[in-house]
Amino acid sequence: MSLIRSAEQQQFASSLHDLLAAADAPGAVRRWAGGDHSPGLALWRKLAGVGVTALAVPPGSGGLGAGLADVVVACEELGHHAVPGPVAESAAAVPELITALADDRLSARWLPGLAAGDLIATVALPPWLPYATDADAAGLILLAEPGAVRLATAGTRHRSVDPARSLSQARGGEVLARGPAVAGAVARAREAGTVACAAQLLGAGRALLEASVLHARQRSQFGRPIGSFQAVKHQLADVAIGLEFARPLLGEAAVTLTPRDVSAAKVACTGAAQRAARAALQVHGAIGYTQEHDLHLWLTKVRALAGAWGSQAGHRARVMAAIADGGLAWN
Amino acid sequence: MSTDTDGFRAEVRDWLRAHLPAGPLPSVDTANGFARHREWERELAAARLSVVSWPPRYGGRGASLLEWLVFEEEYYAAAAPVRVGQNGLFLLAPTLMRYGTAEQRDRLLPPMARADEIWAQAWSEPEAGSDLAAVRAGATRTKGGWLLSGTKTWSSRAAFADKAFGLFRTGQDKHRGLTYLLFGLRGDGVTVRPIRQLGGETGFAEIFLDGAFVPDADVVGAPGDGWRIAMSTAGDERGLSLRSPGRFSAAAARLVELWRRAGGPDADSLRDRVADAWIGAQAYRLHTLAGAARLAAGGTLGAEASLGKVFWSELDIMLHETALDLLGPRAELRGGDWLDGYLFSLAGPIYAGTNEIQRTVIAERLLGLPR
Numbered sequence: 001m002s003l004i005r006s007a008e009q010q011q012f013a014s015s016l017h018d019l020l021a022a023a024d025a026p027g028a029v030r031r032w033a034g035g036d037h038s039p040g041l042a043l044w045r046k047l048a049g050v051g052v053t054a055l056a057v058p059p060g061s062g063g064l065g066a067g068l069a070d071v072v073v074a075c076e077e078l079g080h081h082a083v084p085g086p087v088a089e090s091a092a093a094v095p096e097l098i099t100a101l102a103d104d105r106l107s108a109r110w111l112p113g114l115a116a117g118d119l120i121a122t123v124a125l126p127p128w129l130p131y132a133t134d135a136d137a138a139g140l141i142l143l144a145e146p147g148a149v150r151l152a153t154a155g156t157r158h159r160s161v162d163p164a165r166s167l168s169q170a171r172g173g174e175v176l177a178r179g180p181a182v183a184g185a186v187a188r189a190r191e192a193g194t195v196a197c198a199a200q201l202l203g204a205g206r207a208l209l210e211a212s213v214l215h216a217r218q219r220s221q222f223g224r225p226i227g228s229f230q231a232v233k234h235q236l237a238d239v240a241i242g243l244e245f246a247r248p249l250l251g252e253a254a255v256t257l258t259p260r261d262v263s264a265a266k267v268a269c270t271g272a273a274q275r276a277a278r279a280a281l282q283v284h285g286a287i288g289y290t291q292e293h294d295l296h297l298w299l300t301k302v303r304a305l306a307g308a309w310g311s312q313a314g315h316r317a318r319v320m321a322a323i324a325d326g327g328l329a330w331n
Numbered sequence: 332m333s334t335d336t337d338g339f340r341a342e343v344r345d346w347l348r349a350h351l352p353a354g355p356l357p358s359v360d361t362a363n364g365f366a367r368h369r370e371w372e373r374e375l376a377a378a379r380l381s382v383v384s385w386p387p388r389y390g391g392r393g394a395s396l397l398e399w400l401v402f403e404e405e406y407y408a409a410a411a412p413v414r415v416g417q418n419g420l421f422l423l424a425p426t427l428m429r430y431g432t433a434e435q436r437d438r439l440l441p442p443m444a445r446a447d448e449i450w451a452q453a454w455s456e457p458e459a460g461s462d463l464a465a466v467r468a469g470a471t472r473t474k475g476g477w478l479l480s481g482t483k484t485w486s487s488r489a490a491f492a493d494k495a496f497g498l499f500r501t502g503q504d505k506h507r508g509l510t511y512l513l514f515g516l517r518g519d520g521v522t523v524r525p526i527r528q529l530g531g532e533t534g535f536a537e538i539f540l541d542g543a544f545v546p547d548a549d550v551v552g553a554p555g556d557g558w559r560i561a562m563s564t565a566g567d568e569r570g571l572s573l574r575s576p577g578r579f580s581a582a583a584a585r586l587v588e589l590w591r592r593a594g595g596p597d598a599d600s601l602r603d604r605v606a607d608a609w610i611g612a613q614a615y616r617l618h619t620l621a622g623a624a625r626l627a628a629g630g631t632l633g634a635e636a637s638l639g640k641v642f643w644s645e646l647d648i649m650l651h652e653t654a655l656d657l658l659g660p661r662a663e664l665r666g667g668d669w670l671d672g673y674l675f676s677l678a679g680p681i682y683a684g685t686n687e688i689q690r691t692v693i694a695e696r697l698l699g700l701p702r
Contacts, residue, residue, distance in 0.1 A: 003621040004628075213698050228701040230687075233694030237641070240693055244638045248617035249610070264610045316606035323609055324591045 003251070009073045016074060019046060020081035026294045032084035033163035037137050040084045040164075041120075047078070048117020056095040056192070061111035068092070068192060072254040075196040079203030079305075082297045084164040086122040086134040087200055088309065090114065093193030094121040097144060100185035101177050110140060124152065124170035128190055128310055131158065131167035143170040144186045148178040162304035164297065190309075191257045197309040198250055198262075198269035202243065204298050204305070205273035208280040209239050211295060215284055226283070235279045242272035260322035263315035270306045277302045336401045339394070343402050346378055347409040355668075359413045360532035365491040368415035372446030382420060382444045389436065390444030396623045403575035410581070418488055419443045419450030423496045426511075430552040430560050438548075439513075451489035451516065453497030453538055454561070456482055461688050463498070464506050464558060468540060470499040476547050477501075479514060479540040487682075489536035490525035492516055498557050509557035513549040520544070530674040574643045576616035582650045582672065583612035586657075589669075593657050604653045611646040615639070634696040637689040644679030644686060651676045 005013070023046060028039035047053065052074045057063020064070075071092050078087050095114050098106055113119030121140035124132040135141050135154035143152040155169030177185070213236060216227030226232050246268035253265035277299050281288045288295045306312070352371065357364035375381040376390060384399040385391025394402070414420065424443060427436055442448040459465040468481025483497055494515050502508025516523055520543035525533035552560045590598055590605045618639070622632060651673035655662035658669060680686040694700040 003617070003624040209698075213700060216700060225701050227694075230691065233698075233700050234687070234690040236698055236700065237690035237693035240698060241638050241642055244635075245611075245614040245618055245642050248621050249614050251621075252613075252617050264613060267606070267610055268614060313603065316603045319606045319610060320587075320602055323587050 003248070005073065005251075009070065012070070013073050013077050015050065016047070016052070016077040017080065019050065020077065020083065025081040025083060026297055029082050029084050029164045029297050032137075037084075041137070043083060044085060044120060045117055047074075047083070052078075053091060053117040054115040056092055056099070057111050057115035058099055058107075061099075061107050061115060063095070063111065063115040068195060068254040068257065069251070071192070072195060072199040072250060075199035076203035076206075076250075079200030079301075080207045082164075082204065082207070082301050084134075085120060085137055086132075088193045088196035089122045089133055090120045090138070092196035093125070093189045094123050094140070094142060096192040097123065097142070097149065097185055097189035100188045101149065101182070102185075103177060106176055113139075123189070123193070125186065125190055125193070128314075129193070129308065132170040133308070134166055135168035135170070136166060141168075141170055142176075143172040144189060146183040146186055148172075149176045149182055149186065150174060151176060160300075160304050162300040163291075165301070165304055188257070191259065191262045194262050194266050194309040195250070195253050195257070197305055198253070198266045201266075201269040201273040201302060201305050202246055202250055204302050205239070205243050205246075205269070205276035208273070208276040208295075208298050208302070209236065209243065211298070212236055212239070212276075212280045212283040232283055235282065239272075239276045239279045242268075242275045246272040258322070259318050263310070263318040263322075266310060267312055267315045267319070270312055273302045274306055336398055339398050340401045340405060343380065343405040344409070346380065347405060347411055350374060350378070351409060351411060356412050358532055359415050359488075360490070360528070360534040362491060365415060368412055369446045369449065371412050372414070372416055372449075376445045381416075381446070382424070385424070385440065385444065389440035396626060397620075400575060400577070400619065400623060403577035404580060405577070407575075407577035407581035408584070415488070416443065416446050416449050418452045418492075419448070419496075422452060423450050423513075426496075426551060426560060426563065429563065430511075430556075434548065435551070448494055449488065449492045451486050451492035451495040451536075453483040453486045453489070453495040453514075455485045457484055460485075461685050463561070464509065466498050466500055466509065468497075468499055470501050470510055470512055470545065473544070477510075477512065477545045477550070479512070479520070479543040479545060481540055483538040483540070485526075485535050485682075486538055487535050489516060489523055489538055490533040495538065496551070498561050501554050501557075504555075506558040507555050509561070510554045511551040511557035511560045512545050513551065514540075514543055514545050518543060528674075529677065530671065574639075576612070576619045579612040579643065579646055579650065580616050582647075583609045586650055586654050589654055589657055597657060597659060601653060601657055604649070604656075608646070608650045608653050611642075611649065615643055615646060618642075634692050637684075637692040638697070640683060641680075641686045641689050641693075644676075647676040647679050648673075 023043055025043060028043050032040040051064055054063040055066040055071045055074060059065045075087060075091060095111065098110055110119060114121060119139045120137055122132045122135050122138040123142040123144055124130065125144045132141050132154065141152040141154060143150045150172035151174040152170040152172050155171045158167045160167055216232050217225055219226050249265040249268045253261040280295060281299060284295055287293050356367045359365055359368045372381055379392055382391040383394040383402050386393050424440060427439060454463060456466050456468055458467065468483055470477040470479050479499060486495060489495060494513060496513050498509050499512050500508055501510040520541045522539040524537045526535055526537060528534045586605055586608055651669060654669040655673055695702055
């Protein structure tokens with residue numbers, strides 16, 4: 001078990017942060033929300049250039065075979081910068097799914113493109129994930145069910161509370177794989193996508209806390225920075241505590257990928273991000289309740305991701321099913 | 332946890348299984364219970380299990396931080412007795428290791444490890460709680476030492492303990508006028524008035540000092556350096572040493588078992604809270620292991636300890652409240668472990684620096700918000 005990030009992982013996270021901070025990610029998110037994917041796709045190409053899209057793809061298919069712990073480091077930073085597009089799907093769930101199906105033909109057909117960043121993929125995994133996220137930006141849409149994985153096309157498109165996110169019905173077509181082995185591959189994709197989504201939430205929560213701290217130091221009322229008021233300090237301290245104690249659960253889930261640990265991580269990261277969002281809006285006041293300020297890009301993404309990849313109630317039920325069934329060992 | 336601690340874990344588990352008292356001991360906060368807990372500590376010490384992380388010359392085994400966490404996990408999982416000497420073991424001892432003299436360590440640590448001397452803490456005063464540096468109880472110079480006068484209060488374990496450590500005013504400057512002193516609780520010039528706590532027992536006491544003598548040998552660090560030293564002790568109390576995850580892991584496991592046996596509509600409606608309690612205990616455990624790994628790699632814990640203090644104290648209440656809600660009408664019955672644990676947990680957000688103080692520390696020192 002890797003309890004703390006390695007020096008390489010820290011360096012990777014900080015280089016991703018620098019890359020995204022320099023690339024005007026909020027501008028790309030706004031353009032994506034307006035229907036123009038080009039700056040967002042340019043962002044994805046930059047991320048592909050430093051290996052993000054290759055992490056979950058095996059070396060034999062043009063990837064880095066890096067393991068989910070590294071995927072989580074990347075997805076957290078993508079969430080930190082509210083990167084648009086099907087992040088958990090394309091960077092984690094779909095490459096994990098295709099790899100786990102262990103069909104050379106399927107691997108050769110899609111994995112090299114995913115690794116290189118030429119192909120962005122999305123997936124619907126009902127009932128866990130009933131819609132395909134950002135199908136209009138994806139070159140590959142899959143419908144993954146326990147009995148079969150199919151190629152899909154986008155049906156009715158729904159808008160999300162996150163303006164830079166859309167949800168489409170996945171209409172199943174060509175059967176890519178079926179049979180008893182498929183269920184295991186779909187389960188692995190489900191756990192991997194859930195961990196990646198939890199990582200995005202943790203990153204978004206961190207961004208919301210940072211924005212709140214910055215605002216509280218700069219904004220003055222009654223002749224002093226509002227961050228000097230105890231009511232503000234203590235709210236933000238609680239946000240920091242939530243994020244601090246969600247992180248080790250995420251790290252553990254990325255290593256074990258058991259339903260118990262994955263669900264614990266998703267519950268904690270979602271809760272921490274939602275607390276960060278509520279506090280951020282309150283600390284910003286009315287300006288935070290506008291689309292003029294960038295804060296809303298993170299506020300709405302947190303709400304969208306909170307229910308994606310399994311509900312809080314569903315994840316708590318999975319935790320209880322695991323631990324009440326003799327899974328109590330503290331390992 | 333890693334395999335190189337497996338042997339140690341097995342030894343601790345086997346020893347506890349063979350030596351644990353048959354039933355629960357009487358409450359540590361009664362005269363009889365205190366004596367029984369002291370006997371238990373002596374048994375632990377004889378097996379060199381009372382202070383595993385200390386150097387062998389003081390009664391320990393020189394165990395690593397990770398091994399200490401293993402010991403704690405096994406200790407709590409076995410529902411072993413409360414550590415009656417914990418104020419000394421986990422607060423004073425780390426201070427003596429860092430700031431004491433070799434003579435003080437040689438003289439004070441072995442009897443502490445054997446529970447021949449059990450220590451109480453004497454920080455707070457009637458007018459100095461969260462504002463600890465406002466202490467007024469004074470130490471004045473006399474031949475060969477100091478004379479203490481004033482009042483200390485909320486002194487945990489002082490009703491039955493042998494000695495105490497605390498902060499006394501030796502100068503005018505609010506912080507640099509404080510000195511860290513050790514004193515006997517049963518000698519001349521010391522009157523101890525036990526105070527009944529919320530649960531009805533005398534877990535803490537008021538200490539009236541009127542000319543009690545402290546020899547120079549019982550000053551920790553230099554006179555006037557007490558605040559800096561006490562803050563380091565407070566850091567230990569908030570951080571790893573006082574609340575190891577074993578306590579919460581064991582309580583969460585018992586809560587899940589209680590929930591599983593309860594069944595019915597109450598259990599259904601409390602399921603999510605049980606899940607959150609387990610998740611919280613697991614988060615605290617993994618966070619502590621990560622902190623231990625960071626310390627082992629040469630890192631330090633500073634204001635980060637405040638994050639943990641708020642987290643574990645709130646988790647502790649939440650765990651016990653959920654159990655009491657599962658017990659429903661039986662929750663109020665005295666004598667149950669969950670009720671006792673609940674009453675104990677309620678003090679958590681208050682002692683070792685209130686959670687308000689901790690949140691302010693987090694906001695100012697970790698987040699950088701203005702004072």
